[in-house]
Amino acid sequence: MSRLILSACVLLTASCSEFGSFAGLPWMDESAEAPLVCNSASPCPANYRCSFGTCTDVMQEFREVAIAVRLGDQVQHLRNVDLSNSTQFDTALNHERIVIGSFATSEDKGIQAAIVARLEEAVEGHPVLRQTTTDEEGNFRLSLTQGAVWSIDIMPSGDEIPAPPRQNLRQITGDLVESTRLEIRVPPAPDYPVYTGRLTDGEDQAVQSFGTVPSPNGNEPSRLQFKVIDARGRHIGNHLVIDGDGHFSFRAHPDITEAMLLVRGTQTRHPAALSEMLELSPEQTELGEVSIPLESGSSLLSITTANPMELNSMPVVGEIRIRPLAAQGRVVHRIALSGATSTQLDLPLGHYSIDVLPEPSTGFAPIMDLETEVRQGSTNALVVPLAPLIDLTGRVVTPDGSPAINVRIVCNQSEMVSETLTDETGAFSLKVQKGATFISAIPAPPSPRVLVDMNLIGTQSLNLVIDDGIMLTGSLMRPEARETQGNAVISVLAPWKTFDGAAVVLGETVVNSDGMFTVSLPPF
Amino acid sequence: MILLSTDRFSTLAFSRALAPKSVLAWSLLFMTTSCLARVDGPIVADDPPVVNRPPAIVPGQVSPPEGIVTLNANCAQHQFQLGVIEEQDLQDRIFVRWFIDYDAETRPFVVQDNLLGSEQTDTAREAPSFILEPQSPRQFPNSILIAPDGYHRLEAWVSDRNFEPGDPPNRRVPDEARVDHAWWLIRFTQDTPCPDGSGTP
Numbered sequence: 001m002s003r004l005i006l007s008a009c010v011l012l013t014a015s016c017s018e019f020g021s022f023a024g025l026p027w028m029d030e031s032a033e034a035p036l037v038c039n040s041a042s043p044c045p046a047n048y049r050c051s052f053g054t055c056t057d058v059m060q061e062f063r064e065v066a067i068a069v070r071l072g073d074q075v076q077h078l079r080n081v082d083l084s085n086s087t088q089f090d091t092a093l094n095h096e097r098i099v100i101g102s103f104a105t106s107e108d109k110g111i112q113a114a115i116v117a118r119l120e121e122a123v124e125g126h127p128v129l130r131q132t133t134t135d136e137e138g139n140f141r142l143s144l145t146q147g148a149v150w151s152i153d154i155m156p157s158g159d160e161i162p163a164p165p166r167q168n169l170r171q172i173t174g175d176l177v178e179s180t181r182l183e184i185r186v187p188p189a190p191d192y193p194v195y196t197g198r199l200t201d202g203e204d205q206a207v208q209s210f211g212t213v214p215s216p217n218g219n220e221p222s223r224l225q226f227k228v229i230d231a232r233g234r235h236i237g238n239h240l241v242i243d244g245d246g247h248f249s250f251r252a253h254p255d256i257t258e259a260m261l262l263v264r265g266t267q268t269r270h271p272a273a274l275s276e277m278l279e280l281s282p283e284q285t286e287l288g289e290v291s292i293p294l295e296s297g298s299s300l301l302s303i304t305t306a307n308p309m310e311l312n313s314m315p316v317v318g319e320i321r322i323r324p325l326a327a328q329g330r331v332v333h334r335i336a337l338s339g340a341t342s343t344q345l346d347l348p349l350g351h352y353s354i355d356v357l358p359e360p361s362t363g364f365a366p367i368m369d370l371e372t373e374v375r376q377g378s379t380n381a382l383v384v385p386l387a388p389l390i391d392l393t394g395r396v397v398t399p400d401g402s403p404a405i406n407v408r409i410v411c412n413q414s415e416m417v418s419e420t421l422t423d424e425t426g427a428f429s430l431k432v433q434k435g436a437t438f439i440s441a442i443p444a445p446p447s448p449r450v451l452v453d454m455n456l457i458g459t460q461s462l463n464l465v466i467d468d469g470i471m472l473t474g475s476l477m478r479p480e481a482r483e484t485q486g487n488a489v490i491s492v493l494a495p496w497k498t499f500d501g502a503a504v505v506l507g508e509t510v511v512n513s514d515g516m517f518t519v520s521l522p523p524f
Numbered sequence: 525m526i527l528l529s530t531d532r533f534s535t536l537a538f539s540r541a542l543a544p545k546s547v548l549a550w551s552l553l554f555m556t557t558s559c560l561a562r563v564d565g566p567i568v569a570d571d572p573p574v575v576n577r578p579p580a581i582v583p584g585q586v587s588p589p590e591g592i593v594t595l596n597a598n599c600a601q602h603q604f605q606l607g608v609i610e611e612q613d614l615q616d617r618i619f620v621r622w623f624i625d626y627d628a629e630t631r632p633f634v635v636q637d638n639l640l641g642s643e644q645t646d647t648a649r650e651a652p653s654f655i656l657e658p659q660s661p662r663q664f665p666n667s668i669l670i671a672p673d674g675y676h677r678l679e680a681w682v683s684d685r686n687f688e689p690g691d692p693p694n695r696r697v698p699d700e701a702r703v704d705h706a707w708w709l710i711r712f713t714q715d716t717p718c719p720d721g722s723g724t725p
Binding site for chain 2: 070071072073116318319332334335336359405406407408419420421422442443444445446487489508509510512
């Protein structure tokens with residue numbers, strides 16, 4: 001550890017001489033345990049390797065990659081691809097199998113529904129989905145990859161049948177047609193348990209404001225929406241009824257064991273709240289009083305953007321996102337941020353999390369998670385001091401130190417993706433926000449990407465050196481293994497390294513018409 | 525040259541005898557060459573004209589396939605992928621612009637810009653994608669239209685030269701540029717499936 005800290009000091013000193021001062025260095029607000037910035041010009045100390053621009057302990061288990069192959073709408077994932085012994089990877093696509101099925105009641109009455117099949121072992125943040133809808137007789141057709149585990153969600157279109165629980169389809173070895181077709185059967189409409197109860201508000205009073213929401217322009221008042229959802233947000237209840245006194249009833253599939261009640265409207269002035277998780281059992285359908293953190297009444301909230309630095313005179317336009325905390329993230333209202341004037345909103349009483357997202361062209365950074373309370377009485381005011389975007393500049397050079405020209409620089413951040421190309425000196429410049437940042441410098445093949453994961457706390461200048469990396473070559477065949485498969489897009493993913501909830505892309509390439517591919521990977 | 529290499533005298537004699545004719549012959553040859561040069565030009569041009577070959581979006585890799593696409597208006601996000609762009613000129617940079625409901629007068633805005641670098645080793649390049657957000661006031665400032673009351677149009681324009689100011693706004697390219705584009709006519713409904721992780725907000 002002492003060697004690590006010593007190396008950090010050396011690197012910091014070197015960096016200061018280069019950049020002129022300590023201010024703005026990304027690791028200054030971090031502890032001594034923070035990983036060191038590294039590249040081929042500034043290598044890591046012994047027992048550490050440079051990975052994503054930071055020094056990583058070599059004693060960590062060897063990292064396997066995942067490979068995503070995309071052909072039009074169809075994606076296949078190959079997990080646990082071990083490159084420790086060879087960087088040659090010859091593979092064949094798995095068979096895509098036809099799955100013919102039907103969704104009907106046990107009395108053979110077809111049900112119209114949307115069907116989503118989801119690959120269970122997909123790499124994090126890179127979902128693999130196949131979707132379809134049934135016809136009027138409830139028949140559907142899907143194409144699913146052989147050998148994989150697929151979960152199937154069924155969302156009936158009408159209000160007659162509630163959604164069944166998620167189903168799994170394992171190890172398909174051939175087309176599922178005719179005698180092997182997939183038959184999904186659910187009870188007929190009268191056979192579902194009807195759950196009843198009464199919603200009470202935060203003060204254990206019956207919720208009175210349910211039935212309708214007054215319309216400010218005198219039109220017919222609109223009804224609030226009452227939904228029954230599971231932990232994933234799927235709608236699992238139907239025949240939803242609620243009266244002005246808070247009495248509700250709904251039906252759900254008998255195998256559904258948990259649900260939450262969500263109340264929401266379509267506009268910001270409509271209240272929104274979510275109940276705790278309720279246990280469902282066909283033997284006990286009376287749910288009693290269910291508390292929902294809903295407050296009656298509303299008040300005005302004025303959102304004003306302040307430009308203390310008077311960065312420019314452009315009107316600040318963009319977007320405001322409003323999340324009622326009572327809805328626990330299940331409801332997000334998105335409205336336009338109007339330029340020059342404050343935004344006036346009539347909001348139900350309660351607490352909110354508010355994001356203000358100016359257009360990047362205004363030069364201002366997004367401001368996230370402003371918590372505010374809308375109280376009864378006078379106008380509530382939220383003044384949002386805007387902060388300018390900061391400069392991220394840098395230079396990309398090849399291993400021999402010459403400028404890397406036309407390298408694509410993609411900067412991923414929360415709510416912002418910026419990109420540019422390096423100029424003839426290898427330099428680039430971007431306007432970005434502070435905070436977690438993942439930078440991908442994507443040179444032309446055969447050079448590998450330079451990937452840097454960092455926390456920006458101020459204006460920053462980077463020197464990125466393209467390393468030699470690892471050259472992964474291979475071939476891609478069709479499932480029959482007689483023909484090659486060209487034009488597929490191959491993405492090499494790092495399941496052990498995520499940013500913003502998705503596995504990082506180490507490299508991408510397009511398979512040649514002869515089925516051969518080559519993709520350069522950064523050292524990892 | 526071989527005739528002139530026998531001996532000195534014979535060479536001199538040969539030279540003196542043939543000198544006037546030789547000069548005449550060389551002069552004629554030069555004149556002929558000059559005349560030909562003026563009429564036909566050089567056989568190999570010093571600066572051959574550069575043919576800019578166009579970028580091409582590979583149709584089979586566009587996802588969802590171009591044309592009418594039905595999407596759930598309540599889903600948070602939908603991904604559109606161009607997949608692969610073929611560009612024979614390896615040194616060309618590729619500029620991609622995405623438009624929603626483009627109208628040169630009322631809605632000329634670019635909703636996303638992408639840049640792909642040059643000096644590739646292969647003609648096929650992995651193309652960028654676009655995340656469509658039905659609830660975004662930036663992408664749909666007048667909110668979305670639900671079918672059959674209306675449709676929306678998403679377009680991706682791919683150029684091998686940078687876009688420049690002028691008409692049509694945000695789509696004008698230099699004369700030498702070559703352009704390809706993909707389009708989707710989006711039909712929003714309430715009952716189609718939502719992609720994973722993008723359920724009702």
